[in-house]
Amino acid sequence: MRIFQKTNFNFIKHRKIAYGFSIILLVAGMVSLATRGLNYGIDFRGGSEVVIRFEKNADVGQIRSVLDAAGVSGTLKQYGMDRSFLFSTVFQGDTGELKSLVSNALNERIKGNRHEIVRIDAVGPSIASDLKWSAIKALLASLLAILLYVGIRFEIKFATTGVIAIFHDILTVLGLFSILGGLFPFMPLEMDQSIIAAFLTIAGYSITDTVVVYDRIRERIRGQKPSDYERIFNESMNQTLSRTIITSGTVLLSVFVLFIFAGPAIRGFAFAVFSGILIGTYSSIFVAAPLVYDWLHLTKSSVRLRGSKAA
């Protein structure tokens, strides 16, 4: 079976359209980040969270008023599981106290519908800022590592544009998180540790797709005149199109399964990886390689590549 028979798209000629599309995506994300901001989970802002599950269906408003009456201040939301609610409040050093307060209030006021506290998380402010820092460090270090590796394997123009493509992908996903955050009750899209894991996965995967395209360009560009570059870029991208799309497709398939089945704790992560890979695939074809072409074109330089295998 084949999804793509021999294709012959002129990617390089229409690259400006793609640039425009990317810029719109990025600007929309930035505007939302500046105005709406992000929804931080307790990993990064500190606080306590309690997941309460009821035996029968329960009404959010009723539970909220019961907890209010008991003097437990915080916010209550539907949690992405059946009959479950997420109650979040400021950081409590002693979660036992919080647990008994919530439990007693609910036992007393909501009779005939037993509840169970299935999860309690409490993250102190110092830990939260530690987590934030290590997340930023991990991201920067991975971008640097990728820049170095691709720089050594190819050359610096390829490496730089590859990293630009990663930035493009991560910023777009970040923008999506800001735009869609809190819109859907089954998917609150909070920024937490797992989203950082998603970003690193996206970074690793985005460059994977990009490298596949680069690799083909490298294989074919050797010894060619700069005037032939446009043709070679286009041909390379067409030749790798089907593999780029199928490799992404299998990963998208499995991440989609995660999104559906793995429950609310993983849903934000799965959403981030899914959209990241979708955008990463797009950017490796429409952003990374065309940028290399533009760079070569503008500096009128030819490619000196390292480490390619003789074809």
Add this chain to the structure above:
Amino acid sequence: MSSMKNKRFNLLLIVVVTLVSLWSLWPTWRDYSLTRQIDSFGSSQDSLKYALSHREEIEDARKKSLKLGLDLRGGMHLVMEVDQVDLFEQKAWNKDAKFTAIMQMVRANAAKSDERIIDLLLAEFRRENIRLSRYFYDIRNSDQEIVSKLEKESVDALGRAKEIIRNRIDQYGVAEPVITTQGSRKIIIELPGVSDESRVRNLLKGTAKLEFRLLREPEVMVRTLDRINSWLAQNSAPPQEGRATDSTSASTAVPLPTSLSATEPVAPAGKPTTANPLYDVVGISQNGTAYTAERSREYVLSLLRRSDIQALLPMDTELLLAAKPEVGKTGEKLYSIYLVKKGPELTGGVITEAKATFGSEGVQPEVMMSMNTEGTSKWARITGANIGKRIAIVLDGAVYSAPVVQSKIPNGNSVINGIESLEEAKDLEIVLKAGALPAPVRITEERSVGPSLGADYIRAGIQSLGWAFFAVSVFMLVYYKKAGIAADIALVLNILIVLSVLAGFNASLSLPGIAGIVLTIGMAVDANVLIYERIREELAEGKGVLTAVTQGYDRAFSSILDSHVTTLSAAFLLYTYGIGPIQGFAVTLMIGTSASLFTAIVVTREIFHLLLAKNLMSEKSFG
């Protein structure tokens, strides 16, 4: 010739890897089937009998089987932080007012910043233009030397704290606790299957600093309280009072027992608005003992922490509250107040044995302690010299009891009473045996998952694994036909390898770990897709199957290597900088990616070679 050898080596390698994986996962399978066997009996008696007769086998299988993470089996994850400011304070040999002021600044800064405490300390001393040697170690030491000594001290303290916490947990009895340190002040504790969270929390968070302190005479205390009362009356400016209380409580060493501000007002009726502000919240009985009611306890504690109040106390004394309330005549819970000497006569370091029992009347639980030889002789001297006086037994700054010394105690025995339940006495026994922590610790992160949610997570994880495998393998079959079979076999082996490595290295599988495996399922076939697409291209150029396969593998290799290295390095960095659950994800992703280099390149290639040799492959085999 060499390629023949190579081929044989590859085949052998595949067989060995498969066997080792299966062998490593065998105990997991045994554990699972034995558990099912036990559950299958009709009566619990039969189950027990079976379990007893197969005990060794069951224990062995369980020990070597793949462990489930805290989130899947339920349990507690705690991060505790050692109070380094307190530790450094202890290390100073000269604690004058200036020093106390500086340390308060350090403490306030530490709460706001991420910098290391030692750097904050040094910065504060530099700002004041005071050399560290004025307070720490030898006067001839340079700041740099002292900093490195203090750093070493904090590493040691962290190690000791970890051991003591491990002792406490071991004594309490938790199966397979994992206790690690991180950085210079964090201890990470993982306790699977813990059901009584609050008891564990209480067991862990106390410093267990035991002190025997002499009580001052009742008259002295009453005079002191009078002084505080009149001072408060003079300086009563109600609105300011509240603010002063807040600011001190925020910057003092002892963390306020957290309470939900809305449910329990911190300062009750006792705001100094009357002529006797202190005596509104503190009562004195005829025999000269002072007490405060439970509702004013927080307020009194906050008063006692104020430096202006502390300045009113007699030299070298301290006011402490009782650990437990007594029930007064009106049924109200009352906490006694004690004026004790600041320096302890004896500390818990001399305790060698502790035992929770019931007291002489057989109803009040208590903890009997015995001391080492040095402690015994000191204790004999102290008790001998203070007959008729009271000695307070103080644990973590709260007075448990203050018995009157009846006679000299020569055998090094002492008793803590005033304990509410036997369970609490048992916990005291544990912490006393394990010894005192070198500095106070506090819980900065806690995550606990109940067993029912864990079961849900397991179900969700297995479903995701199953569906992802199904979807990807069916896709490969449909898209690549016969070649898809090879990719699917490689995929099965890949999952086997990931699980067996986890089991073999005693790592545990968590929900993020399962997510890592699911992601690996999608990514592992990537290498095959790259190879197959290349082979299709080669075939399209009219090459024979054998050449196409060989060249397909060779030419796709560089892309595969590059993509695996980048994914691996991202996963590795995630592992390095990530904590807890994220590491679980990173680990499985790393194992899966490395394994897929092997399964996708070596395994599928060998399968093709076998098929080619038997003429079972043609151009059509690649779909």
